[in-house]
Amino acid sequence: MISTVAVAGYRSLRDVAVPLSQLTVITGGNGSGKSSLYRALRLLADCGRGDVIGSLAREGGLQSALWAGPATLTAARRGAPVEGLMRGGKRISLQLGCATDDYGYLVDLGIPQQTGSAFDRDPEIKREAIFSGPIMRPATTVVRRRWHKVEQREGRVWSEVGGLPTYRSMLTEFADPRQHFELAAMRAALRSWRFYDGFRSDVDAPARRPQVGTRTRVLAGDGHDLAAAVATTLEAEFDDLPRAIADAFEGSTIDVQVQDGLFQVALQQPGMLRPMRAAELSDGTLRFLLWAAALTSVDRPSLMVLNEPETSLHSSLIPALGRLIRATSAHTQVVVVTHSESLIQHLDPTPFEPDEPLEERLLIDLYKDLGETMVRGFGWLSAPSWEWGSRR
Structure with missing residues (x-):
């Protein structure tokens, strides 16, 4: 340390x-x-x-x-x-x-x-x-x-x-x-x-678009490989990520849809008939998913530095973010x-x-x-x- x-x-x-x-x-x-x-x-x-x-x-x-x-x-x-x-x-x-x-x-x-x-x-x-x-x-x-x-x-x-x-x-x-x-x-x-200085969540953010996926043990600084990082974490059966998502979004589950080698994140929320793809998520929801993927990646660094992770998050997500960081x-x-x-x-x-x-x-x-x-x-x-x- x-x-x-x-x-x-x-x-x-x-x-x-x-x-x-x-x-x-x-x-x-x-x-x-x-x-x-x-x-x-x-x-x-x-x-x-x-x-x-x-x-x-x-x-x-x-x-x-x-x-x-x-x-x-x-x-x-x-x-x-x-x-x-x-x-x-x-x-x-x-x-x-x-x-x-x-x-x-x-x-x-x-x-x-x-x-x-x-x-x-x-x-x-x-x-x-x-x-x-x-x-x-x-x-x-x-x-x-x-x-x-x-x-x-x-x-x-x-x-x-x-x-x-x-x-x-x-x-x-x-x-x-x-x-x-x-x-x-x-x-x-x-x-x-590893350093994370906020993530883009606008309509053209890389994390919203389907991306070619390979095993990704560390989320990139701009979050473009979100879906691949999530898939890698889920395949490794690390339960920190599913637990964080369920904590933040009241029992929701996260998954990755794969079609022709293109990966995209999907969030299944209680009461919804289908999962919501990254392109459909709100800015704050997508930003929390990015922080969750960064903090629960398969490869753990010796030091992780987070710059203002609360930016653009609704106040209701701050307690879950705090628990995840701890x-x-x-x-x-x-x-x-x-x-x-x-x-x-x-x-x-x-x-x-x-x-x-x-x-x-x-x-x-x-x-x-x-x-x-x-x-x-x-x-x-x-x-x-x-x-x-x-x-x-």
């Missing part, structure tokens, strides 16, 4: 470390930084897939994603004016990291030198580290990358593993489990993370980003309390202070421990 996620220098996240529980609910007002934290988690997952450079480039480059305020807001909180983009002499960088109780990973991305290349907007990977335990320290670092050089610790001595260009990650280039188990384990964990969190670590008080109530998370053991269901409440995202209840001594180290 991921115990800590840390972000520094990304949008409104100047420097924050957030604890994660088995079920973590992230909430806060509009503009508090929920979306920035969600995107930071996606960037971490992209590190495992070797796509973090491309993802940042598609956001407009590193310069548009960086924290835009000063390196410290101490003077501003005493009443002094905020002085634009001053960094206090520190290197400009975006840093991401995560850790379990056994090992962790961090990456430091910086602005490239301008060489006249067509790729001068691409950020550079300046530093990476794999470390044992939940906090990076010199003594716990087992594999490190500085600029172009990747090194592995052998006792008290560092030996060079190889070289890398600044646009390639050591997670994708040196993750042979026979030689670098920690690298391989972290890459596999990051690649298994059931999923029994075997998959789940992060829910939401501002729905009703969903939070049905997920029943416990607010963070300093010096108290983390509960299985944890509430993280974000707010803004002079443009910086803060976590309610965190202080200098109560925030999770995290060390970034330096590029030296």
